[in-house]
Amino acid sequence: MGDFVSNQFGALLKNKLEEIQKKNPRFSFRSLAKKVGISPGCLNELMHGKRPLSEFYANKIVLGLELGAEERNEVYSLISTRSRKFAAQKTLAEKELELIASWEHFAILNLIRMKTFKPEPEWIAERLALPLEKVQQSLELLLDLGFIKRKGNSIARSVASLATTTDIPSEALVQAHVSDMHKAIEVLKRTPIDRRDYSAITMAINPHKMEEAKNLIKKFRRKFSMLVEEGDMTEVYNLNIQFFPLTVTESEKPL
Incomplete structure (x- = not known):
């Protein structure tokens, strides 16, 4: 399950990064981390399933990237069950x-x-x-x-x-x-x-x-x-x- 989640989440962030880079080629992974307010190391761990995606980090990503309704729902659906309180x-x-x-x-x-x-x-x-x-x-x-x-x-x-x-x-x-x-x-x-x-x-x-x-x-x-x-x-x-x-x-x- 961990690999499935990290693959989906990683693919979503990779797509967003490529989307931004089409408009701004100088935009890097570090720039992406700064935009969502998460350290590059932490964001990398989230992408590769080494850290569970919690509601806290999901909110930062959704707000920082200004995701639409469909992408928001996708991110929230990947929140780790142990991190989901309600x-x-x-x-x-x-x-x-x-x-x-x-x-x-x-x-x-x-x-x-x-x-x-x-x-x-x-x-x-x-x-x-x-x-x-x-x-x-x-x-x-x-x-x-x-x-x-x-x-x-x-x-x-x-x-x-x-x-x-x-x-x-x-x-x-x-x-x-x-x-x-x-x-x-x-x-x-x-x-x-x-x-x-x-x-x-x-x-x-x-x-x-x-x-x-x-x-x-x-x-x-x-x-x-x-x-x-x-x-x-x-x-x-x-x-x-x-x-x-x-x-x-x-x-x-x-x-």
């Missing part, structure tokens, strides 16, 4: 999002990922500053939706991560954003500056660059999460990036 990412349906569109549900899902997590509603309520009843309701909902499962006296996530649809109008998603913004305001007022970062920039923009801007923000979010989720995770944070118009467009002007 099932693949799940995209929330509208009905599921309507039920879970509040910050505390996602906060609990991420608390579970911490080594210090305690499967006790009282502990969760204390860490998130929530009423015990609200925590119990959230746990029941997450169980009913199949996002978490009980393992003896403990609780585990059923999926690695959750995602929403993109660029599709959704009232449930709007409510989820509103919930995050209200929480952001609350945290801003009570959290020391060394434990938070709030910043803003106002600019004049070219609207034709919107799609490219969205893709850049999406790529940043993924790289950012890979950075802060590495090592011991002891706190749960929420990252919100707002990029919205201050001007009223022609189509929005009242008749």
Whole structure:
């Protein structure tokens, strides 16, 4: 199995390297390693099956090479079973999002990922500053939706991560954003500056660059999460990036 995986993975990277070299003949294997953020030695070991392909390295390769959906799925399908902790990412349906569109549900899902997590509603309520009843309701909902499962006296996530649809109008998603913004305001007022970062920039923009801007923000979010989720995770944070118009467009002007 190891040789089969390394051959498939090695072939994929070799093809990507050759594809880039057609446009830039000076692009080397070392350049490829730098592009994906993995040392040349480590990348070589991954290609030849001397190191198991983990979700961490798969994410670096997928993001660094900006792979399309088909190639992404191919890379993730080669993740070593001993390195895979959970099932693949799940995209929330509208009905599921309507039920879970509040910050505390996602906060609990991420608390579970911490080594210090305690499967006790009282502990969760204390860490998130929530009423015990609200925590119990959230746990029941997450169980009913199949996002978490009980393992003896403990609780585990059923999926690695959750995602929403993109660029599709959704009232449930709007409510989820509103919930995050209200929480952001609350945290801003009570959290020391060394434990938070709030910043803003106002600019004049070219609207034709919107799609490219969205893709850049999406790529940043993924790289950012890979950075802060590495090592011991002891706190749960929420990252919100707002990029919205201050001007009223022609189509929005009242008749």
